[in-house]
Amino acid sequence: MTSIKDVATRAGVSVATVSRVLNEHPAVREDTRSRVLSAVTDLGYRPNAVARSLRTHQTRTLGLVISDVLNPFFTELARAVEDAARERGYSVIIGNADERPDLQDHHIRTLLDRRIDGLLVSPTHGGTALTREAAQARTPMVFVDRWIDEAAFAHVPVVRTDGSAAVHALVGHLRALGHRRIAIIGGPSETTTGNERVDAFRDALAAHGLSLPARYVGQGDFQAESGRRATARFLALEEPPEVIFATDNLMALGAMDELRSRGLRVPRDMALAAFDDVPWFLHTDPPITAVAQPTEELGHRAVHALTGLIEGRGADSVTLTARLTARRSCGEDEGSPT
Amino acid sequence: MTSIKDVATRAGVSVATVSRVLNEHPAVREDTRSRVLSAVTDLGYRPNAVARSLRTHQTRTLGLVISDVLNPFFTELARAVEDAARERGYSVIIGNADERPDLQDHHIRTLLDRRIDGLLVSPTHGGTALTREAAQARTPMVFVDRWIDEAAFAHVPVVRTDGSAAVHALVGHLRALGHRRIAIIGGPSETTTGNERVDAFRDALAAHGLSLPARYVGQGDFQAESGRRATARFLALEEPPEVIFATDNLMALGAMDELRSRGLRVPRDMALAAFDDVPWFLHTDPPITAVAQPTEELGHRAVHALTGLIEGRGADSVTLTARLTARRSCGEDEGSPT
DNA sequence: CTGAAAGCGCTTACAG
DNA sequence: CTGAAAGCGCTTACAG
Numbered sequence: 001m002t003s004i005k006d007v008a009t010r011a012g013v014s015v016a017t018v019s020r021v022l023n024e025h026p027a028v029r030e031d032t033r034s035r036v037l038s039a040v041t042d043l044g045y046r047p048n049a050v051a052r053s054l055r056t057h058q059t060r061t062l063g064l065v066i067s068d069v070l071n072p073f074f075t076e077l078a079r080a081v082e083d084a085a086r087e088r089g090y091s092v093i094i095g096n097a098d099e100r101p102d103l104q105d106h107h108i109r110t111l112l113d114r115r116i117d118g119l120l121v122s123p124t125h126g127g128t129a130l131t132r133e134a135a136q137a138r139t140p141m142v143f144v145d146r147w148i149d150e151a152a153f154a155h156v157p158v159v160r161t162d163g164s165a166a167v168h169a170l171v172g173h174l175r176a177l178g179h180r181r182i183a184i185i186g187g188p189s190e191t192t193t194g195n196e197r198v199d200a201f202r203d204a205l206a207a208h209g210l211s212l213p214a215r216y217v218g219q220g221d222f223q224a225e226s227g228r229r230a231t232a233r234f235l236a237l238e239e240p241p242e243v244i245f246a247t248d249n250l251m252a253l254g255a256m257d258e259l260r261s262r263g264l265r266v267p268r269d270m271a272l273a274a275f276d277d278v279p280w281f282l283h284t285d286p287p288i289t290a291v292a293q294p295t296e297e298l299g300h301r302a303v304h305a306l307t308g309l310i311e312g313r314g315a316d317s318v319t320l321t322a323r324l325t326a327r328r329s330c331g332e333d334e335g336s337p338t
Numbered sequence: 339m340t341s342i343k344d345v346a347t348r349a350g351v352s353v354a355t356v357s358r359v360l361n362e363h364p365a366v367r368e369d370t371r372s373r374v375l376s377a378v379t380d381l382g383y384r385p386n387a388v389a390r391s392l393r394t395h396q397t398r399t400l401g402l403v404i405s406d407v408l409n410p411f412f413t414e415l416a417r418a419v420e421d422a423a424r425e426r427g428y429s430v431i432i433g434n435a436d437e438r439p440d441l442q443d444h445h446i447r448t449l450l451d452r453r454i455d456g457l458l459v460s461p462t463h464g465g466t467a468l469t470r471e472a473a474q475a476r477t478p479m480v481f482v483d484r485w486i487d488e489a490a491f492a493h494v495p496v497v498r499t500d501g502s503a504a505v506h507a508l509v510g511h512l513r514a515l516g517h518r519r520i521a522i523i524g525g526p527s528e529t530t531t532g533n534e535r536v537d538a539f540r541d542a543l544a545a546h547g548l549s550l551p552a553r554y555v556g557q558g559d560f561q562a563e564s565g566r567r568a569t570a571r572f573l574a575l576e577e578p579p580e581v582i583f584a585t586d587n588l589m590a591l592g593a594m595d596e597l598r599s600r601g602l603r604v605p606r607d608m609a610l611a612a613f614d615d616v617p618w619f620l621h622t623d624p625p626i627t628a629v630a631q632p633t634e635e636l637g638h639r640a641v642h643a644l645t646g647l648i649e650g651r652g653a654d655s656v657t658l659t660a661r662l663t664a665r666r667s668c669g670e671d672e673g674s675p676t
Numbered sequence: 677c678t679g680a681a682a683g684c685g686c687t688t689a690c691a692g
Numbered sequence: 693c694t695g696a697a698a699g700c701g702c703t704t705a706c707a708g
Binding site: 044046047048049050051053054059069070072075076078079082086091093094096106109110112113114115133224253256257260279280282283284285286 | 382384385386387388389391392397407408410413414416417420424429431432434444447448450451452453471562591594595598617618620621622623624
C-alpha cells in the first residue's frame with residue numbers, strides 16, 4: 001500500500017505538507033497543493049483511516065447494537081441510522097444481539113475496543129456488565145427504542161416512541177367492533193418496550209372498562225416462535241380471547257402461524273393486531289391492523305442525539321408518537337359489532 | 339483511556355511483556371503473567387484495536403456490501419455472514435448500496451480506507467471504478483449472490499445459487515396448472531442475477547414448448563415500485579399474461595400492490611411466483627410460490643471463501659442449488675387445469 | 677508557507 | 693524470560 005511518505009517523496013515535500021493538503025489546511029501555497037494532489041492521484045493514494053484514528057482519537061464511526069436484524073423494524077431503523085450517519089460523515093457498525101444478552105455484550109465489547117466515537121443501543125436485556133461499563137466510561141451513548149431504567153444510565157438520552165395514544169385508539173377500535181376478551185403477547189420483561197406496551201394496553205383497557213386478566217397476558221420474547229406458543233396457550237384456555245395483540249411484528253407472525261396450522265381464520269375465529277407496522281402487513285390474509293412507529297425519524301433523531309453528544313453539543317431525550325393503522329384483521333369497520 | 343503503558347507501570351514490567359501476556363505468547367514466567375493480568379483487571383484495561391491494527395496490518399474485519407438491506411433476502415444473508423465471521427474471530431461492517439452504484443462505491447471506498455481484511459460484495463451494477471480498484475489492489479474479495487462478469491474480476495471467487503433447476507420446476511408447475519401466457523419481471527440488466535434468472539426462465543419455457551415474447555419481459559430494479567410498474571404494464575397489454583414471475587421478493591410485493599389496488603385476486607385473476615423465499619410469503623393472501631435459495635449456507639460459504647483468501651489458504655467458487663416451494667399463488671395443485 | 681520531530685498505542689525482532 | 697527500541701501511518705504544535 002502506498003503511504004503518505006510515498007506521496008511526499010513524489011511531490012518533493014514533507015509528509016506534514018501532504019497531510020495539510022489532505023486535510024484542507026488553508027496555509028498551503030497553491031502550487032504546492034496541486035503538486036501534492038497530482039502525486040496523490042498518480043499513486044492512487046488513499047489515507048489510512050486506521051493511522052488517522054490512532055492519531056486523532058476519533059474513528060468517525062458509530063456503533064449500533066440492535067436486538068434482532070431479522071426483525072424488519074430494526075432493519076428499517078438500522079437503515080435510517082446509517083443514512084443519517086453518512087450524511088454527517090460517520091460510518092456505522094451494526095451489532096446484532098439476536099435478543100441474547102451475551103451477544104449484545106460481545107458486540108459492545110468489540111465496538112468499544114474499536115474505539116467507535118459513540119454507541120447507539122436498543123438493549124436486549126436490563127443493564128448488562130458491558131452496557132454499564134460503556135456508560136460509566138462516559139462513552140457517548142444513546143438508547144433507541146428500548147432503554148435501561150437504572151440509575152447508572154440516568155445520563156443516557158433515550159430516543160423512543162410513545163405508543164400509548166395509539167394503543168388507546170386500538171382498544172377503542174376493538175371495542176367498536178364488539179370485542180371484549182382481549183389478550184396481549186408481551187415482550188421480555190427485561191425490556192422497557194416489553195413492559196411498557198403491556199402497561200399502556202392495560203391502561204387503555206381500563207379506560208374502556210375492561211380488565212386484563214393474567215391468563216390473557218402471554219409472555220413472549222419478540223421472536224416469532226414465542227408468539228406461536230403464547231397463541232397456543234390462549235387457545236387452550238377454557239374461555240379463549242377474541243383478540244390477540246402481539247407487541248411486535250414477529251410475534252404476530254408466530255400467532256398467524258399457529259392460527260393457520262389449526263385452520264383458524266383471522267378475524268373470524270380470532271382477531272389480531274400488532275405493534276410495529278411492516279410493509280408486508282398490507283399483504284397478509286387479512287391485512288393486519290398495527291401500531292406504527294415513525295421508524296425513520298426515530299433513527300434520524302437517535303443519530304442527531306448521538307452526534308450531539310460526540311461533538312459536545314449535548315443531547316436531549318426525544319419521544320415520538322406512534323399512530324394506529326387500522327386494517328381488516330380485527331374485523332370489518334363497516335360491519336356491525338357482533 | 340488506560341493504555342498498555344499504565345498496565346506496565348502498575349505491574350512493574352515493560353510494555354513488551356504486557357503485550358506478550360495479552361497475546362498469549364508462551365515465553366512469559368507464570369508469576370509475571372499473573373501480575374500483569376491482575377493489573378489488567380484492576381485498571382479495566384482493554385487493548386486498543388486501532389493501534390493493534392496499525393501495527394499488525396490486519397483489522398480482523400470483513401466488509402460486506404449488499405444491494406439493499408431492506409430486502410429480507412439480504413438481511414438474512416448479512417446475518418449469516420456475521421454469524422460465520424464471528425465464529426472465526428472477525429467482525430463485519432455492512433454497507434448498504436440501496437441498488438445505487440454511487441452508494442456502492444462510497445461504501446467500498448470507506449471500507450478500503452478502513453483497511454478491512456477482505457471484502458464480500460453483491461454488486462449492484464457492473465464493474466464500477468471502486469470495485470475494479472479493489473480487485474486490482476488484490477484486496478481479498480469474494481462475490482456473493484451476484485457477481486461481475488469482467489476479465490478484471492476473473493480471479494474473484496463467486497459464491498452463488500443456481501436457480502435454473504428450480505425455475506424449470508416452476509415452469510413445469512405452471513404448465514401443469516394450465517398456464518400458457520407467462521411473464522417475468524427481471525432485475526437490472528447490469529446485475530448477473532437480473533439476466534440469469536430471465537435466461538433460465540426463457541430456457542425452461544422453451545423446454546416446455548413455450549416462448550417468452552418481449553412484451554412479457556418486464557424491466558425491474560429489484561425494488562417494490564418497479565414490480566408495481568411492470569405489473570401495470572402487463573395489465574395494459576391487449577393480451578395480458580396469466581402468470582407473473584417476479585425475480586425477487588420485493589418486486590413480487592410491488593406486483594401484489596398493483597393487483598390489489600385494481601381489485602384483482604391472486605391466483606384467480608393473475609398467478610404469481612417469486613424468486614427468493616421469505617418468511618412472510620407463507621402469510622400473504624394467498625401464500626406465494628417461490629424459488630428458495632439456501633441463504634444461510636450462501637453466507638457461510640462466502641465467509642469461508644473470503645477467510646480462505648485472507649489467510650492464504652485460497653478459495654474456490656461455489657454454486658449452490660435453489661429449490662421450488664410451491665404454494666397457492668399459481669393456482670391449486672389439486673384443481674384440474676383450466 | 678513549510679519541515680523536523682514528537683507521539684498516538686500497540687507488536688516484535690534483537691539483545692541479553 | 694524480559695526490556696529497549698524501532699516502526700506501523702498518520703497529525704500537529706513548534707520553529708523558522
